[in-house]
Amino acid sequence: MSIDIETVNEIMVQAGSGYLATTDGERASVRPMGCPQWVGGELWLAANTNSEKIADIHKRNQVEFCIADRSWRYVRIAGTCTLSEDLNDRKVFWDRVPAIKDYFKEVNDPHFGILRIKVKIIRLMSEKGETIVDVPK
Secondary structure: OOOOOOHHHHHHHHHHHHHHEOOOOEEEEEOOOOOOEEEEEEEEEEOOOOOOOHHHHHHOEEEEEEEEEEOOOOOEEEEEEEOOOHHHHHHHHHOOHHHHHHHHOOOOOEEEEEEEEEEEEEEOOOOOOOOOOOOOO
């Protein structure tokens, strides 16, 4: 099996959603997150700016996003995360992910933010658990 970013994308498309892990330094939290998007080499997720995950990210910006397909191949994407409330970033996500309209009424909703993960490492495990490899970005 060839391991590259296309394999990662295939798993992400098949799974559709994943889990974002954050910490405030005292406790770890994992939350389901849908519709991850690659934008300019970063992984973007939509988030409510009032959420606890945003408070965690302001304290500790190291996060990990994990996603698995039906055959249990999984991808772990780790990096540093920032919250963007920039209207242009929100428009990019808004235009790519029609389902976001179920969560925010308009692109300029003051609670609509974008989590931008600057990826440091991508790890992939094969479907039979035979290998865990670092994927070149």
